[in-house]
Amino acid sequence: MRGALLIAKKEFLELSKDRKTLFFVFVLPFLLYPAIFGMVAKMGKRDADQNRNKASRVYLVDPSGALTGLLKADPKHFELMPRPEGDVKQAIRDQKLELAVEVAPDAAEALQKQQTFTITATQDESEHTSELALKRFREALRPQEKAWIQNRLQVLNASPQLAEPVKLEVKNAADTALEVGKAMGRMLPYLLMIMMYSGSMQHGIYTTAGEKERHTLLSLMATRLPRNQIILGKLLYIFSMGVIAALLNLLSMALSIPSIAGGSGSQGALGAVAAIANPVTLGLTFLIMVPLGLFFANFILLLGVQAKNTIEAGSAITPGIFLVIFLGVFTMMPGVEKMSFLSYVPVVNVCLALRKLFSQQSNWLEYWVAFAMTVGLAGLMTFISTRLLNREKALFNA
Amino acid sequence: MIRLDEVHKSFTVKDRKTRKPKRIDAVRGITLQVKPGEIYGLLGPNGAGKSTTLRMIASLMDPDAGRIEVCGLDTREKPEAVRACLGYLSTDMNVYGRFTPRELLRIFGEFQSVDPVVAERRGLHLLEKLDLADFADVKMEGFSSGQKQKVSIARALLHDPKVVIFDEPTTGLDVLTAKTVLDLLRIMRDEGRTVIVSTHVMPMVEEICDRVGIIFDGKLHGDAPPRDLLRSRNARSLDEVFFQLAAETEGGN
Numbered sequence: 001m002r003g004a005l006l007i008a009k010k011e012f013l014e015l016s017k018d019r020k021t022l023f024f025v026f027v028l029p030f031l032l033y034p035a036i037f038g039m040v041a042k043m044g045k046r047d048a049d050q051n052r053n054k055a056s057r058v059y060l061v062d063p064s065g066a067l068t069g070l071l072k073a074d075p076k077h078f079e080l081m082p083r084p085e086g087d088v089k090q091a092i093r094d095q096k097l098e099l100a101v102e103v104a105p106d107a108a109e110a111l112q113k114q115q116t117f118t119i120t121a122t123q124d125e126s127e128h129t130s131e132l133a134l135k136r137f138r139e140a141l142r143p144q145e146k147a148w149i150q151n152r153l154q155v156l157n158a159s160p161q162l163a164e165p166v167k168l169e170v171k172n173a174a175d176t177a178l179e180v181g182k183a184m185g186r187m188l189p190y191l192l193m194i195m196m197y198s199g200s201m202q203h204g205i206y207t208t209a210g211e212k213e214r215h216t217l218l219s220l221m222a223t224r225l226p227r228n229q230i231i232l233g234k235l236l237y238i239f240s241m242g243v244i245a246a247l248l249n250l251l252s253m254a255l256s257i258p259s260i261a262g263g264s265g266s267q268g269a270l271g272a273v274a275a276i277a278n279p280v281t282l283g284l285t286f287l288i289m290v291p292l293g294l295f296f297a298n299f300i301l302l303l304g305v306q307a308k309n310t311i312e313a314g315s316a317i318t319p320g321i322f323l324v325i326f327l328g329v330f331t332m333m334p335g336v337e338k339m340s341f342l343s344y345v346p347v348v349n350v351c352l353a354l355r356k357l358f359s360q361q362s363n364w365l366e367y368w369v370a371f372a373m374t375v376g377l378a379g380l381m382t383f384i385s386t387r388l389l390n391r392e393k394a395l396f397n398a
Numbered sequence: 399m400i401r402l403d404e405v406h407k408s409f410t411v412k413d414r415k416t417r418k419p420k421r422i423d424a425v426r427g428i429t430l431q432v433k434p435g436e437i438y439g440l441l442g443p444n445g446a447g448k449s450t451t452l453r454m455i456a457s458l459m460d461p462d463a464g465r466i467e468v469c470g471l472d473t474r475e476k477p478e479a480v481r482a483c484l485g486y487l488s489t490d491m492n493v494y495g496r497f498t499p500r501e502l503l504r505i506f507g508e509f510q511s512v513d514p515v516v517a518e519r520r521g522l523h524l525l526e527k528l529d530l531a532d533f534a535d536v537k538m539e540g541f542s543s544g545q546k547q548k549v550s551i552a553r554a555l556l557h558d559p560k561v562v563i564f565d566e567p568t569t570g571l572d573v574l575t576a577k578t579v580l581d582l583l584r585i586m587r588d589e590g591r592t593v594i595v596s597t598h599v600m601p602m603v604e605e606i607c608d609r610v611g612i613i614f615d616g617k618l619h620g621d622a623p624p625r626d627l628l629r630s631r632n633a634r635s636l637d638e639v640f641f642q643l644a645a646e647t648e649g650g651n
Contacts, residue, residue: 006505009508010505014497214494214495215490215492216492216493219493222554224481224482396459
């Protein structure tokens with residue numbers, strides 16, 4: 001193992017001499033995520049504030065005046081607009097209006113006769129401001145509607161409770177930690193996989209096909225180090241870079257949470273993240289990351305060393321990221337966790353185990369099956385790598 | 399000591415025209431012996447099998463048949479031990495541009511299990527001999543091919559190997575640097591090391607080699623001291639011997 005460690009040390013030393021790569025690997029994540037998340041959160045907050053403080057522009061057609069007073073009484077939320085030129089729907093699509101409300105001409109009469117009248121609301125579901133206008137209208141209408149019902153019941157000398165046979169009280173069984181945990185459980189395996197794969201990809205190409213291309217691999221092979229130690233050293237380096245990239249990116253994202261929480265005003269998010277980030281969850285996450293990272297590193301190593309040059313290696317290794325993205329997205333889909341056979345599908349089972357771990361639904365058997373399968377697979381891949389890459393054809397194929 | 403006994407090596411390549419695998423016999427039954435304190439020159443045209451032979455001696459490739467012994471060790475059975483006792487340099491090798499020569503030699507000293515203090519001292523000594531000491535702490539990215547070759551030579555000799563294998567060591571070097579390399583080879587011979595060199599440069603072979611072997615089509619011809627070879631072939635230079643052998647090989651084929 002000494003030889004493998006020496007090779008890995010050489011790779012890290014070589015990396016340490018490249019300031020630009022060091023910056024991109026170790027510094028950029030700490031600047032990028034807070035900057036991106038901060039900017040997105042700030043823009044989101046500004047947009048939300050603007051919408052909250054701005055009255056919705058409503059074109060109201062109410063010949064009998066049944067609802068005009070109601071909307072006029074709330075100028076903070078509704079601004080009644082004159083009829084737009086041309087088509088009303090087009091005016092909403094063009095965002096000249098947020099909502100058009102058409103009340104039946106006989107509304108006042110229907111109210112008096114205790115009959116039903118129709119209100120037609122036209123909105124643009126694709127626009128948040130239009131959705132908000134409809135929500136405001138519903139909220140304004142609800143107490144008015146209740147008042148009308150109560151009046152009718154009074155006329156009939158009936159109990160006000162007649163219109164309300166049941167009261168539904170909703171209690172949330174999930175605490176904030178569980179809600180955030182479920183969201184993170186969906187996202188985290190996906191992020192981990194992408195970061196580990198992409199983090200090790202370029203370094204893998206550089207240290208395998210790159211060494212062949214630069215004609216430096218032969219000088220390593222001419223030393224007394226056994227060939228399998230050279231291969232293992234490179235594997236160790238590729239794996240370490242993947243894990244480092246994943247951990248740094250995640251850490252940077254975690255550090256960006258205050259800016260998101262601050263931006264959206266949800267201070268509880270911080271506490272929730274702190275609640276799920278317990279040592280056991282994080283420890284088990286890291287534990288299963290190790291064989292998964294080794295699996296990826298082996299995949300990259302195998303393709304990298306067999307390639308003649310960096311272009312060929314890049315062309316072979318890059319499509320792997322699409323596979324990783326696909327698997328990640330697939331495991332994020334709702335209902336996937338209920339497909340029990342997926343617990344025996346490599347890589348997918350790691351995502352599912354992590355998802356359940358963060359959702360507080362951990363199934364220990366599933367976790368350890370995923371762990372054992374990934375360890376076995378990584379071990380098998382390492383064995384195949386060292387055997388295949390020992391071949392003269394792979395090493396001299398440049 | 400280097401000993402090759404009926405060594406064979408072949409490769410399978412794909413014929414682009416017929417799309418069928420084609421067997422190429424790169425080395426066909428080479429037998430030779432190089433003693434300590436001797437420089438052996440291996441000559442031959444491109445693709446004759448020189449580099450393959452040297453790679454097999456350096457235990458970077460295994461022979462298909464036959465046996466190779468270096469420092470009394472079988473290259474197939476003890477490849478790591480063989481590489482520990484030899485220094486190998488070839489034109490296919492390059493240096494790590496991000497490192498300085500001092501850093502590179504320190505790293506390779508670790509690979510070859512040389513004590514760091516000894517590696518530092520020996521490395522600097524070699525760089526001085528090769529007239530590169532002033533560049534010991536300069537990144538090699540901007541080095542000329544000659545400077546890189548000098549660093550590669552220092553790297554190959556860092557662990558004080560008993561056997562030295564140089565595959566075309568003066569390729570791309572200017573006259574002065576080439577002379578430095580030749581002087582170094584002579585010193586190594588005088589120190590009692592076993593040296594084997596492959597080259598195209600005939601005057602160099604005549605000047606420093608104690609014995610010469612010419613490879614044509616994977617076979618070794620004329621394994622003898624240069625003067626004996628000239629006498630036996632009634633030739634005035636090794637170039638002439640080379641052309642005679644080329645004509646014979648073509649005629650034979």
